[in-house]
Amino acid sequence: MKKYCLALDLKNDPALIKEYEAYHKAVWPEILESIKGSGIESMEIFRTGNRLFMIMETTDSFSFEAKGAADAGNEKVQEWEKLMWKFQQPLPWAKEGEKWIIMDKIFETN
Known part of the structure; x- marks a missing residue:
């Protein structure tokens, strides 16, 4: 199992943030199917202010490239x-066209 943490910002507008959260309380079934079908076993999104933080746990065979290619055709x-x-x-x-940015792990307790 692999774990990825990613970040993205929302537009700093309370009405838009509220609407964004409403969509994520009722994610379209096709989106959930795409997520699960790509090898993502667990996905969580957290918010503070307008900053989003995503945690993904995936199969060992998961690939962002394969997910991107599948998404492009869906x-x-x-x-x-x-x-x-x-x-x-x-x-x-972010680079041109980048949305979610993979974060670097800088600390872990063991």
Whole structure:
């Protein structure tokens, strides 16, 4: 099992943030199917202010490249992503076209 942590910002607008959260209380079934079908076994999103933090636990064979390719060919995922971009904005250090940024682990207790 692999674990990834990612970050993204929302537009700093309370009404948009509220709407974004409402969508995530009723995620479209096709999106959930796409997530599970890609090898993501668990996904959680947390928010503080307008900053989002995602934790993903995946199978060992999970690949961001394969997920991206599958998503590119999935009309419903593309519709969802376009809709979510209404609420999201890239982190200041994101490259062109990047949304969720993989975070570096800098500490762990054992």
